[in-house]
Amino acid sequence: MNQAESEASDLLRIRRLSKTYPGGFRALKTVDFTVRAGEIHALLGENGAGKSTLIKTITGITLRDDGEVWLDGREIHPRNGEEAQAAGIATVYQEVALLPNLSVAQNLFLGRQPTRFGLVREGEMGRRSRQLLQGFGLDIDVSAPLGEFSVAVQHIVAIARAVDLSAKVLILDEPTASLDAREVEVLFTVMRQLKSQGMGIVFVTHFLDQVHAICDRLTVLRNGGLVGERTVAGLPRMELVRMMLGRDLEAVETARSRSHRDTVVDRGAVPAVQAVGLGKHGAVAPFDMILREGEVLGLSGLLGSGRTETARLIFGVDRADQGELRVDGTSVRLLGPRDALRLGFGFCPEERKTEGIVAELSVRENIILALQARAGWLRPLSRKRQDEVADRFIKLLDIRPDDPDKPIGLLSGGNQQKAVLARWLATGPRVLILDEPTRGIDVGAHAEIIRLIRKLCDEGLALLVISSEVEEIVSYADRVTVLRDRHHVAELTGDEVTEQRVLTSIAAT
């Protein structure tokens, strides 16, 4: 293809885009980026590489310092969401940018509701909403407030909204982070269909499998700079990883080496935590569960199957209304997370934005928050101690940028996730509950976290991990409990812990 020809098929062309955030952080350094009509283009890079920033500067949510954005042969200067939409760019941002207080239907049609005589036609809007969502395999009450649904549902709604805007370019920033395998498949079907209609799609993800499954070309960013653009077909995985990390990933072994297992766990001992008939009306049916020190228990199931609720009961966030919880064999009554914290529990919630980070506070303050809460208000951690703790975990988890005083809300999504993990690791817990710990985390850090989980286990920590990635869960779990419709339906141990077995249990009806 010669130069002129390729320019002609370019739908979105970015030239020399630069962005320095207030405070002097250079998030983008003269990045070039091109999306053609009818292609799915992956935008890749480590956490904090500048992917989301690139997207936001294209749509004008954050104003660019320098550079050009061409759409369909015309230079555009959108200054806000409305102008970007009008120009033909539909975007799903990384943090779901929808309104939890509006109904699902209103979210889908905000600003373009069907009206008659100036009045919104609710019925028509509801009908079209249901139709639209059915295309994504979602059958929900569209008149319910969006906030009542899990992030996953919200994400699908956001995607549906963007798709329905029928723009020329569709940008999806980590749409699959909170989806399970089935939903990802649905999304891909829709994407392929849009692609065939000539739409250009930008797709950000940390799942390299997905890149290979659906993308035509890819662009890699590192530290705000452009690393390169490649055609996906024929690009070896190792090569891609090297592009992203700038180094080889020594043994990205998702290999199922569960060799460490039986050596550590003493099955005769009193379990660290034991749930007996624990349950809550309307949340989870009563279940039994055993957590032993040095052992990883995985919770698997579809979205909405009650995994989070299980975790919340054990951590005392919600109060159980039946059954009992035993810690070291003695029955305890948790009146709230504080009680759990005192017992040495830790809990990384799934919904990072609303339940995890405290956006306005600095990274340091976020990391020491639980530690401080356990110490009580009267015993403040000295600044020196705070810095020590923060620095240690920033290094350990490679949180970037490594500035502990930056408000955490300004960090990239993946780095926020790491900081929340750090908060609990800092308390040195004996029982740790992780709800989707690797969500939005890049390949490098992903491997890092899994290594960390194993190490913690070896040190005698009892772990309860919830993950939608079955492959990931079987890679480190000693046992897997499968949930369906808020019931604990199966428990797999030992050699039963295989991807296949887990998937069958999930799917069984």
Added chain:
Amino acid sequence: MSIVLPRKGSAQIGAFILILLINWLVSPQFFDLRLQDGRLFGSLVDVFNRGAPVMLLAMGMVLVIATRGIDLSVGAVMAISGAVAATLADSHSIVICLGAALGVGLLCGLWNGILVAVLRIQPIVATLILMVAGRGIAQLITEGRIVTFTSRDLAWFGGGSLFGVPAPVVLAVVALVVALALVRGTALGLMIEATGANAEASRLAGIDTRLMTVAVYMWCGFCASLAGVIVAADILGADANNAGLWLELDAILAVVIGGPSLFGGRFSLVLAVLGGLIIQAMNTGILLSGYPPELNLVIKATVVLVVLLLQTPRLIAFKDRLFRGTR
């Protein structure tokens, strides 16, 4: 060459200085100071002295606002504690009298805190209840009259002085230091900010958000009652009908001038207090100016808007660009 100004608070300090300078233009003897009966005397002293109640209220209010709350009842609490102090002043020792007045303030705060944190009533309505009923309670104590007293001990809180500094200013400064020590010397500040910024996340991190909420309302009630004692001591009597009337708006305004958003999170005690001073400097200026009182509100409106526009992000960005240009 760069001008080193603290980023945070430069707008407020600037506004305060600007208003003082304007006052000086309006009234040339504005900065004059002399010692009168062992007490500093002058318009500048008045700004601090008269501003003490609002400064105290702002100190309390800023923490409440940091937890996404609001306390409308501070004016009423001032009236109650003033009434209590004045009724007890001549019959009981100052310790009992003060203890009762401040205790009542804490109690009022506890009530508000429970309504907000335990019964989960929206703060504005929760505190509105005490705003309405509280003034009634104060009037009930005084039976609608102005209860006067002669106790010199109590009078010190209004008219006394320490090393020439008027007692209200001393009290406000002490309260500020105590508050700073409490909030920044312990982990309370962090916990309050976390609660205000994201209550759910803070709860999951093990912070007792309920305790934090109750505590800030109690602190706010305490500050209000101290302000009430000062106001009563100042006129040697408790005027339950008028003490602290509409002062809640001034207190909120002070906090907002001091910077934090009304939607919780980061706060600065010092800037809130500075906000209170800015309001009082403006009021004193109006009084010194000699304009007819019909103009008071129009002047106030103008000043408030100007002070605010001074610290809007747009203007700050503009200013930054200017400074960067000169560097």
Added chain:
Amino acid sequence: MRRHLPVLVTTVVFLLGFLFCAIQYPNIASTRVVMNLFTDNAFLGILAVGMTFVIISGGIDLSVGSVIAFTTVFLALAIGNWGLSPGMAFVLVLGITALFGAAMGAIIHHFEVPPFIVTLAGMFLARGVAFLMSTESLPIDAALYQEVASFSIHLPGGGRLRIIGMMMLLVFLLGGIVLHYTRFGTNVFALGGGRTTTALMGVRVGRITVAIYMLSSLLAGLAGIVFSFYTASGYSLTGVGVELDTIAAVVIGGTLLSGGAGTMFGTFIGIMIQGLIQTYITFDGSLSSWWIKIVTGLLLFLFIVLQQLLTHLARRATTGAGEKDTQARP
């Protein structure tokens, strides 16, 4: 059903309260008293409609009481001294107040100043200007005013639905339609749900902010006109503290002060609850100034606690029925 719970509960609370009052003073359960509830709270109701929009959008408008004062003084002067016809004066004053609100909205949006302060400055300004126009209370003497005052629909039981009462009901009706059934209304909710997000979703946040504050001031102007009908005079001290009453009514009606949720009907009930408390106290008639305040506070407390309690119980009942489960995927 769960979504309408707050309104439902508030209504039930009002009805219970009404029953309680009527048992103590049977006269309260008459059309006369109920119609008086409309007449006496007409201006408050109209203000509350505007305030509902403002609060749902996540803002607040403290200037409304002062705008009423300004409006009444302006009308008295325009009709009495400048010789304008009432109709002209109304159009003029509504124009001025709308512009005033638009200006506040524009400042709030463009300079990103908290609405609390902008409208507080607006509150000072409007009353200040009223003072400058006249510090005296001025009678308004126009034929129209007498006609308005004398016209009413008689109901069985001696009740009279007066024009200003009807105006309030009409404003509530229109306000409800605009809030709940138009794009503008949805945008107001959206703004309350999140400003940045709303902007991300392609809504023109600036325009809507201006429109909201314009509407609120315009309705405050209308409330001023209604107040001038009510008292046939203009006075610069009118409506001191009314903004708090209005905000309270809106919030009691189930609207979240932090924005994003609320209903027009709830606000209506909020106004009625406040009116009922007033009426109860007037009927009692034996309370001293301070007991009035204490009892008002107490009743407010009871209403709100009852509301909270019922909501809690109803929530429990509905979640027990597994409402959440019905939303699960197929």
Added chain:
Amino acid sequence: MTVGFSQIGSESGWRAAETSVSKTEAEKRGITLKIADAQQKQENQIKAIRSFIAQGVDAIFLAPVVATGWDAVLGEAKDAEIPVILLDRDIETKDPSLYLTAVTSDSVHEGEVAGKWLVDTVAGKACDVVELQGTVGASVATNRKEGFEKGIAGADNVKIIRSQTGEFTRTKGKEVMESFIKAENGGKGICALYAHNDDMALGAIQAIKEAGLKPGTDILVVSIDSVPDIFKAIAEGEANATVELTPNMAGPAFDALIAYKGGTEPPKWLQTESKLYTKDSNPEAQYEARKSLGY
């Protein structure tokens, strides 16, 4: 007989005294008095009157919070044939038949009495006066200002140099006086203080003292209302004169009402006396007489 009294509220000690005196006066005559407190709001007063009408009282007393805007509701009272008597303040209406009579003091006259006293006292010496006004927009404030200006109109030696609102309260009175003193050369430029009510004067007296001046000597103090505390100040020589506004408006009103029921039409205006008190009028005794009236 049952009388409904729509009282303004309880914004000052004087108002509280008026309420409590009304109660005693009613008791004395065996009349049932229903007091509705309007919390400073005209709309509440209108509601109260409507409810009095609904309850069928024999007469209505009204202490109007503003002068205008009563025609409609008083018309209703008239239709119901309930006589209305105005207390304390007059109203503006074109139809005087809406009320039976008004028992009020003439607040312009009060100011005039104060002004005249000052002119007489300074006897030709130059005298710069500072004025503490009541709440901006309150009719009493406007009238007392007007009356005082009338009182000093003839004397060129007496003039008002500063005038600011003290909102009828002690706290504000003190604060404003402080700034007056500072603005006028430490108070040396001030010859006299005129306050629209005693409470502001009492606050101002403290400010004068704190500035190192002698109230009553260095700065003459004249005010209106005659609340008990001002007599203490007069007795101590810290205040010079006060003009009385009696809290007993209800007494004459009851008398007029009883007479009216007996068939005698009362005059349209029953003016209460605006008596001047100085240190010569035995302030100690005045204090004793007033202290239990509920001020």
